[in-house]
Amino acid sequence: MQTAFLLLPDFLLIVVGFFVCRYTPLDRSVWDGAERLVYYLLFPVLLFNSIVRNPLQPGALATLGVAGLAVVGTGILLSLSLARWPGVDARIHASGAQVAFRFNSYIALALAERIGGAPGLAAVALLVAVAVPACNIAAVWPLARHGGHGFLRELVRNPLIVSTLAGLAASLIGVRFPEAVGTTLNRIGLAALPIGLMAVGAGLRFGALRDAPRLAAALLAIRHLALPLLTVVFIRWTDLPPVQQLVVVAFSALPTASSCYVLAARLGGHASFVAGLVTVSTLLGMLSVPLALAAFAALGPPLR
Template identity: 70%
Template sequence: MPDLLVLLPDFALIVCGYLICRYTLLDRPVWDGTERLVYYLLFPALLFNAIVRNPLNPGTALTFGGAGVAVVGAGIVLAYALRAVPGVNAHLHASGAQTAFRFNSYVGLALAERLAGAQGLAWQALLVSLCVPLCNIAAVWPLARAGGHGYLRELARNPLILATVAGLAANLAGLQLPEIASITLNRIGGAALPLGLMAVGAGLRFGALREGPGLAAALMVIRHALLPALAIALALGLNLPVGQQAVLVAFAALPTASSAYVLATRMGGHGSYVAGLVTVSTLIGMFGLPTALAVLGMLR
């Protein structure tokens, strides 16, 4: 199936969320509750279960996982560097910097399974387990500094970090969940992807980007041009297996995390500006992600 068609079901859910929120009685208040449900329960359950069910291979973690961490690390460095550019608004930067390096795991997990089956899902789970803590730590830092929040307290309360750390600890300890617990977590986590994707669509908005268009453009260039280019170079330079190459490049080209809006709002950041960035990133990702995979295919 062509890459664009592989992505179509996931982006169709985003469009459904947008239409339902705008044109039915299931408007914004419904989706505010849905976002909290996904962020605090469904998605942590999905992360924990995916990590526990897929044993980590040290060789894979060092090469493939290291490439993913390198991509995210480059995004963090580039996003933070924008703060030194003359004229950049500190409040907007503290809120929006996270959109340059965070990634939409809802789309990523759904896509990885379509690209490389169950093994692709395991590879994506590895990237999520390694990169979610790094992304969330880097996202919380500028917001905590700008808003006067306790940095360590915010990290300790972040549900995605807690679920990832718990999953890694259980995985490394060789914990096997009882069947009833595994099935229950699987069903809870299964609701995260469709609801998360629809919540992304429900939150699409543009207006506040007028307050910092230059910063927004720079963040999107990092997210959708520089990081995919780096991932392609790493995938080919490290001579990764074909399936891993596709998952890594797709990971680097993902739209930014929809939960960036929730985090910015909860920590006193400029929520509407971040919502605009998430919207633009989602729309760019619809075309940029299959483009990045097509470039990878041509360069192999």
């Protein structure tokens, strides 16, 4: 259960942001600027640099990439289907649906290195590279449609998608930066997670989940129950190496991305509802990741 404690610092950063915003002079006006900084600079640099620093292996892209897309694709389909539920508010659903299929890529990288070493880190970098564009497209679409934004225009302008595609292109053509540039990009990216998580806490309104409790429960159940269970079953039938199978299982149970809140806030969604979901998802991830790995181990060797 040591993997559970990997997520504790992220939850504590959310708590710090909550108290700093409410009980110090660093109030809501400060955090509005912080959200824009994270969304337009810090997270894009983090995604770009993570992909460039972990070059893709085209031969491994097929099976592992398909496995990652299967996980997030299932989450996308399940979460978007909830819009058909009677009484579901369109704005709340458009804001919160992304929580069910997006994932915290920084936690993914740290966790993969712990459970799989260098091979695990390379595997999760590839998963991030193929899954982030799909996740961001699926997240932007309902928010852009509901908010009256042009979908294609939002995709072209979305800094998370642009930075991911730029990182993929740079990785595939073998771009390498001078040490000074690489170090600068790395340090900018390192600021993304703490500031992003504190921005989540600053925007937190605990009562917001009461605006749609059934929808919140369903979205979190998809993220932390349905996806891990389905992955534990199907991954054993693939021909992936054991380390990569383990990484995909952990990937399926990760807490959602802290940038879910930033995206909802920037596109006029129900940001406080999403902030509550992110907080609860971070807590649930402390249980779902080790439980998914334990379930995978209990089922025995792969069925191939």
